[in-house]
Amino acid sequence: MSAIRSSVSGLARTFKLNSLPALRVSRLHTIPSAAAPHSPTLPTSRISPGSFRQGLTHSKFGSSQGQCRLYAAGPRNLGETGGSKNPFPVVPLVLIFTAGSGGFYLLVNSRKETMPATEKTLPRSPKKAKTTPTFSPKDVSVIFVLGGPGAGKGTQCQNLVRDYGFVHLSAGDLLRAEQNRDGSEFGELIKTYIREGRIVPMEVTVALLENAMKESIANGQNRFLIDGFPRQMDQAIKFETEVCPSVFTLFFDCPEEVMLERLLKRGETSGREDDNIESIKKRFRTFVNTSMPVVDMFEKEGKVVRVDCTQGVEEVYSAVKKEVSSKFKPMKEKAVMTA
Numbered sequence: 001m002s003a004i005r006s007s008v009s010g011l012a013r014t015f016k017l018n019s020l021p022a023l024r025v026s027r028l029h030t031i032p033s034a035a036a037p038h039s040p041t042l043p044t045s046r047i048s049p050g051s052f053r054q055g056l057t058h059s060k061f062g063s064s065q066g067q068c069r070l071y072a073a074g075p076r077n078l079g080e081t082g083g084s085k086n087p088f089p090v091v092p093l094v095l096i097f098t099a100g101s102g103g104f105y106l107l108v109n110s111r112k113e114t115m116p117a118t119e120k121t122l123p124r125s126p127k128k129a130k131t132t133p134t135f136s137p138k139d140v141s142v143i144f145v146l147g148g149p150g151a152g153k154g155t156q157c158q159n160l161v162r163d164y165g166f167v168h169l170s171a172g173d174l175l176r177a178e179q180n181r182d183g184s185e186f187g188e189l190i191k192t193y194i195r196e197g198r199i200v201p202m203e204v205t206v207a208l209l210e211n212a213m214k215e216s217i218a219n220g221q222n223r224f225l226i227d228g229f230p231r232q233m234d235q236a237i238k239f240e241t242e243v244c245p246s247v248f249t250l251f252f253d254c255p256e257e258v259m260l261e262r263l264l265k266r267g268e269t270s271g272r273e274d275d276n277i278e279s280i281k282k283r284f285r286t287f288v289n290t291s292m293p294v295v296d297m298f299e300k301e302g303k304v305v306r307v308d309c310t311q312g313v314e315e316v317y318s319a320v321k322k323e324v325s326s327k328f329k330p331m332k333e334k335a336v337m338t339a
């Protein structure tokens with residue numbers, strides 16, 4: 001075996017592989033050498049995944065050249081091969097090399113047969129997580145608006161839109177619109193999650209928000225109230241890492257009994273499938289268990305502005321305005337036409 005190894009590494013440093021498709025070879029990168037029992041004649045300790053990687057780095061598989069350097073080791077003295085005194089060592093070496101190449105080919109082909117169909121089409125390296133947000137906080141301002149169901153988030157956002165020119169994006173509204181969109185592949189899923197008061201998988205919601213933001217930014221708007229989001233820790237991290245870090249979170253503090261009363265009243269006319277007592281109770285539970293930890297996390301970062309929401313709409317808005325004014329200027333009064 002050692003003679004074979006020496007011979008191959010010393011003599012056959014370059015050989016043609018242009019008949020092997022690149023896919024089969026690239027697949028070898030992921031095969032541990034321990035799982036390569038198919039060619040007893042093949043010196044697997046030399047043809048480690050690392051060796052292939054190194055070889056492939058310098059080769060042009062699938063190109064017209066189609067040659068692959070296999071080993072980095074230097075050439076060996078032919079006289080060392082097995083200590084043989086044969087003055088013509090070329091013939092056994094050629095035989096050994098041919099056997100080795102055949103074994104190699106069989107090994108490569110056997111991997112191809114056992115490869116799952118999906119893996120054949122997958123890219124070799126998994127998609128890397130995004131590390132830079134799409135929008136810079138220098139250009140785009142995001143305020144998260146959080147609070148229990150029925151606390152009055154939407155109501156106060158409307159006031160801020162009027163006075164400060166924010167774009168109001170309610171995650172719940174976006175999800176409901178997607179749910180009702182003809183042909184949406186997520187419609188049924190969203191419906192079930194909303195009815196159960198559960199949090200829709202974040203990829204859907206983050207994509208809806210990001211798309212809506214892009215549209216508004218294209219229209220020259222760059223201040224956003226993101227209402228009812230993030231409601232779960234993973235959403236918060238994904239959004240701030242991949243879309244845009246927030247300026248702060250406006251948290252509407254409201255006891256459950258007040259929220260329940262408001263929601264039941266709203267349910268008389270809202271037509272919302274989750275404004276009923278069963279769904280409301282589930283939403284309260286989700287809020288306490290899943291969404292409050294997000295508020296707590298931002299609070300620890302000193303990024304929460306808490307507003308008491310038990311008062312009437314105007315009183316609550318005075319408190320909201322005070323907080324928002326410290327960071328954002330109100331829009332100028334619209335010019336009024338006079339006769």
Ligand SMILES: Nc1ncnc2c1ncn2[C@@H]1O[C@H](COP(=O)(O)OP(=O)(O)OP(=O)(O)O)[C@@H](O)[C@H]1O
Pocket residue numbers: 147148149150151152153154155156172228262263265266309310311312313314316
């Ligand atoms: N301060 C308030 N006092 C009395 N009623 C209010 C007050 N704020 C909002 N409401 C009413 O309570 C109901 C819930 O308000 P709103 O829809 O703004 O809450 P929300 O927090 O956005 O709810 P959800 O999270 O379920 O969308 C509405 O009918 C609204 O008119």
Ligand SMILES: O=c1ccn([C@@H]2O[C@H](COP(=O)(O)O)[C@@H](O)[C@H]2O)c(=O)[nH]1
Pocket residue numbers: 149170171172173175193194195196197198199200201205227228229230231274283
């Ligand atoms: O980020 C989010 C926001 C909302 N949902 C689901 O929508 C409903 C209704 O949300 P509202 O803010 O009350 O309009 C909520 O109960 C969740 O089921 C979500 O999944 N993710």
